[in-house]
Each structure stands twice: as C-alpha cells, then as structure tokens.
Amino acid sequence: MAAALNGELAAGGSPLPEMLSAKGLRAYFPMRGILGQSAEARNCEINATIGTAFEEDGSALCLECLESMLRLPSHAFLYAPSAGVPELRKAWREMLDLKNPSLRGQKCSLPVVTHALTHALSVAGQLLVDPRDKIILPDLYWDNYELLFDEGCGASLQTFPTFVKGGFNVAAMAKRLLAPGDKKVLLLNFPNNPTGYTATDTEAHAIRDAILHAAEAGKRVVVILDDAYFGLVYAPGVRSESLFPDLAGLHPRVLVVKLDGPTKEDYVWGFRVGFMTFGMQGAEDIHYRALEAKAAGLVRATISSASNIAQQLLLQAYRDPAYAAQKAGKFAILKARYDRIRELLAAHPEYAGAFEPMPFNSGYFMCVRPIGVDAEAVRKRLLTEYGTGTIVLSGLLRLAYSSVPLARLDALFANLYQAIRQVRDASAAPGRPAANNAGGG
Ligand SMILES: Cc1ncc(COP(=O)(O)O)c(C=O)c1O
Incomplete structure (x- = not known):
C-alpha cells in the first residue's frame, strides 16, 4: 500500500x-484492513464489522448522563475517520x-x-x-x-x-x-x-x-x-x-x-x-x-x-450565524490589550532604560530583554515580591498579555520596571558580583 x-x-x-x-x-x-472492510460493509443490513456498540434501535450506544450534557446527535460518540x-x-x-x-x-x-x-x-x-x-x-x-x-x-x-x-x-x-x-x-x-x-x-x-x-x-x-x-x-x-x-x-x-x-x-x-x-x-x-x-x-x-x-x-x-461576530468580539479583546501596551510603553519613556521590547505586532505574547540584569533574577523577583508570573526564554522575559486583563496591564509593566531596578540595585551593592545577562535570544 x-x-x-x-x-x-x-x-x-x-x-x-x-x-x-x-x-x-x-x-x-490501511485501506484494506478493518477500516476498509468496515467501510465496504457500511450499508449492510447486518453490520458486524467495527468495534463500536449500538443500541437495539441502531443508534450509538451511549450513557444518557453524557448524552444529556451535549446537544449533539449520538453519532458524535462514535469514532471519527x-x-x-x-x-x-x-x-x-x-x-x-x-x-x-x-x-x-x-x-x-x-x-x-x-x-x-x-x-x-x-x-x-x-x-x-x-x-x-x-x-x-x-x-x-x-x-x-x-x-x-x-x-x-x-x-x-x-x-x-x-x-x-x-x-x-x-x-x-x-x-x-x-x-x-x-x-x-x-x-x-x-x-x-x-x-x-x-x-x-x-x-x-x-x-x-x-x-x-x-x-x-x-x-x-x-x-x-x-x-x-x-x-x-x-x-x-x-x-x-x-x-x-x-x-x-x-x-x-x-x-x-x-x-x-x-x-x-x-x-x-x-x-x-x-x-x-x-x-x-x-x-x-x-x-x-x-x-x-x-x-x-x-x-x-x-x-x-x-x-x-x-x-x-x-x-x-x-x-452558527453568530460565529463570526463572536470571534470578532474575542479578537477585539486581545487587540485592545495590544493597543494598551503600545500606549503605555509610549507613555513611560523611563521603561526604555530598564528593558527593551522585542518587535511584536500579533498573537498572544511579547518579549522584553531586561537591560544589564539577568532575566531569570527578574522573573524570580516578579514572582516572589510582585505576585507576577512571566516566562524566561533565551535571556528574554515572555509576557503572555493574552491572559492579562486590560486593567492589569499597566501594573504588569510597572512591576516589571520596579523588579528590574531592584535586581540591578541589589547586584550593584558592594560585595555582590555583577549580574550576568544570560542573553542568548
Ligand atoms: C507556536 C505553537 N505551535 C503549536 C502549539 C500547539 O498547539 P496545540 O495546543 O493545538 O497543540 C503552540 C501552543 O502553545 C504554539 O505556541
């Protein structure tokens, strides 16, 4: 085959x-195996081919408690091709x-x-x-x-x-x-x-x-x-x-x-x-x-x-006739967050001294490169002192703004800014080794 x-x-x-x-x-x-032979028998009066089970009336055998949860015909419980x-x-x-x-x-x-x-x-x-x-x-x-x-x-x-x-x-x-x-x-x-x-x-x-x-x-x-x-x-x-x-x-x-x-x-x-x-x-x-x-x-x-x-x-x-409008509504929620991030970055020139945003224009995420400090140290500081979760990848912090409500975006970036300054201050303190920016991205 x-x-x-x-x-x-x-x-x-x-x-x-x-x-x-x-x-x-x-x-x-495997067109000639169980699937192929079952397909050939699809219209047979007595069909003893495939490993699914049917009620006496020929509908798919399924538990009523499950069936009642879904507004779908019982054939949805069978295998898909x-x-x-x-x-x-x-x-x-x-x-x-x-x-x-x-x-x-x-x-x-x-x-x-x-x-x-x-x-x-x-x-x-x-x-x-x-x-x-x-x-x-x-x-x-x-x-x-x-x-x-x-x-x-x-x-x-x-x-x-x-x-x-x-x-x-x-x-x-x-x-x-x-x-x-x-x-x-x-x-x-x-x-x-x-x-x-x-x-x-x-x-x-x-x-x-x-x-x-x-x-x-x-x-x-x-x-x-x-x-x-x-x-x-x-x-x-x-x-x-x-x-x-x-x-x-x-x-x-x-x-x-x-x-x-x-x-x-x-x-x-x-x-x-x-x-x-x-x-x-x-x-x-x-x-x-x-x-x-x-x-x-x-x-x-x-x-x-x-x-x-x-x-x-x-x-x-x-x-569903409502699908397109509902989808557009969800898109608008994410776009509003993107627009807000652009606005707040423009409104806070001081952020440019703490982190560099990587180019972004779409999707769920954006990344920033913290300047002069280790991204992992910033992530930990955000986690322990600011109740703010981020991801570190290749020396960058990834911010999933898809999961942050619009009203919390300003706080996300303010926390990021403060955390970077704190990590920087801590590593500049006498007797502490300088932070190593493990950037690889
Ligand atoms: C770039 C990319 N590709 C693929 C996937 C996986 O998607 P799915 O959940 O449909 O397997 C993800 C999920 O995070 C992703 O970020």
Whole structure:
C-alpha cells in the first residue's frame, strides 16, 4: 500500500517522493484492513464489522448522563475517520479561502485532521524529516519543537537570529537555505511564540523570494508553517494572510504544509483538533490524495482519530450565524490589550532604560530583554515580591498579555520596571558580583 501511494506521489515525474522522509515513504493508510472492510460493509443490513456498540434501535450506544450534557446527535460518540470528519475538513478548506483570499482558485490538499497543532507537527515531522536532518528556524521558537523534532525525529534545529534592525532576519534565513545540502526543511511560525511577531508584507514577500531562489538553485525545500496563532494580527502593514498561498504555487520543488487549527484561533485549547494541508506547484489530485492518505495513516498509527465530539462541536460552531461576530468580539479583546501596551510603553519613556521590547505586532505574547540584569533574577523577583508570573526564554522575559486583563496591564509593566531596578540595585551593592545577562535570544 505504501508502494502504491509512492507511485501516485511520483505521477507525472513529480519530485514529491524525494521530499518525504524514509518513514514518510513507508507510511500508508490501511485501506484494506478493518477500516476498509468496515467501510465496504457500511450499508449492510447486518453490520458486524467495527468495534463500536449500538443500541437495539441502531443508534450509538451511549450513557444518557453524557448524552444529556451535549446537544449533539449520538453519532458524535462514535469514532471519527482517521483523516477527520469529512464535513469539517471541507468546512475548514472553505474557511482557508475566506481567511486567505490569495488562496482562492489555487489547488491544495484537503486538510487532514490531527489531535491539534502539536500532533500535526509530530505527523509532519514523521512524514518529512529524517534523523540527522537539519530544521532551519528562527532562534526564538516554541520550546516544544525540541521535543518534537530533536527527540521525536532525531533531527537538529539549525537556528538563525530572528531579528535584525527591528525586523525579521530574512537574509540569515536565505543564507541557511542556500547552504550545502539538496533538501532543506524550513519551519516558520507567524504569529510567533514567544515573540508575538509576524512578518510584515514586505518581509513576507522577501521570505517567499528567498525560498524561490533556493528552489531555483536546485534545492528541494519543505516548508512547515506553524500557523497556530493565525488571524491575530493587530498592526497595519503586517502580513494578515498565511504564507501558504504564496508558497503553494511557488515552485515544483517547494512543498509547503500548513499546520493550523481552532486551538488558538477559536479559543478551544482543550478540544485538541488541528489540521494539516499540503500545497505544491504542479501537484494534482492524485498527489494530494496520496499525501492525505499517508498523513491519515500516521494519524491512525498514533491516535487512531481525533475527538469526534470536538469535531462535531466545531462543525456546528462554524455553521452558527453568530460565529463570526463572536470571534470578532474575542479578537477585539486581545487587540485592545495590544493597543494598551503600545500606549503605555509610549507613555513611560523611563521603561526604555530598564528593558527593551522585542518587535511584536500579533498573537498572544511579547518579549522584553531586561537591560544589564539577568532575566531569570527578574522573573524570580516578579514572582516572589510582585505576585507576577512571566516566562524566561533565551535571556528574554515572555509576557503572555493574552491572559492579562486590560486593567492589569499597566501594573504588569510597572512591576516589571520596579523588579528590574531592584535586581540591578541589589547586584550593584558592594560585595555582590555583577549580574550576568544570560542573553542568548
Ligand atoms: C507556536 C505553537 N505551535 C503549536 C502549539 C500547539 O498547539 P496545540 O495546543 O493545538 O497543540 C503552540 C501552543 O502553545 C504554539 O505556541
């Protein structure tokens, strides 16, 4: 079955098989096993195939106490297909066009449903990344990538400095793409965790051009887009669409996989539903169906299928006429916090002597670099003396303003300022060694 799918991937001389990892080439969806045989028997009068249980009247057998909690039909208690609930996959595909107008009319795969973004990253890793491959990414990244790609795939993260002159360091990324080696795996995450940065429109074009340049130079480029925070862009001139439409039709040697989902976009962190969608210039239905089957096989091998209840709830939400307005309302809450942070930073010039905000324009977070003091010492001081929790990463303090009410933002920054001054004063006291700023970001 894997060989048959690989044959389909190679149809028309496509270089797709060479984009996949060895594991990806071995992956297949077991169409002829229990699932396939069950599908064939779907319309039988007596169906003794799959391991689910039904009432005497043929409805799904479920506990009434659970059923009464949910306004969903009892079939929501059954397994979802490994590739996801078909109507939800279709709805998400249609929503991709609405959210990314440049995608309209472009060919890409149907989204395959995963157990949210983390699992989508893991499936993408298995499908596309071999042990000892290098993954190119900015040096400020979500720390779970280490478990996912270093530990999970045996690959290594090859970082470049995220920022140069207050913007995204496209030149450093381009240099990595052109380094020796035929296959390049690039991982981009906009809006970014931890920085809350999204490439500007100009930078997005430059990123696309750098990827095109690498492909024209003969590289096979696999781009993994972690679009977990898609849509949360607050500033003008910042790329509001995914990079997916730019890359899906870019070059026959550029394979892009978009990983996204409702976790952050629709504020359902615990639902555990995500999507992976493939795009490549020249790829046809036969190629996309084969990629989907391989991804679904990896889903089947790891979690069998994502939560049907969560998928059914989301499908109903996306069909709800109130969905768009409610979503816009939640966006406005987060944007108001972003705007307030901009205002308060402008209103407190003294803060500039204590910390430097990293560029930010989107998402859930922003980062600051404390000046002349150790970020970890500041974090501890904030925790013990100011009742204020933050995260330290690569010598920076990450502030998740997504979780701080508007009315507390001024206090968050005032506490930060005071804590930095205190740590500085303490380390300048006679007999104390000077603080070492362990900056690495
Ligand atoms: C950049 C990034 N990608 C992926 C994820 C994982 O998302 P999910 O909860 O859907 O697995 C997170 C969660 O914090 C994240 O910050």
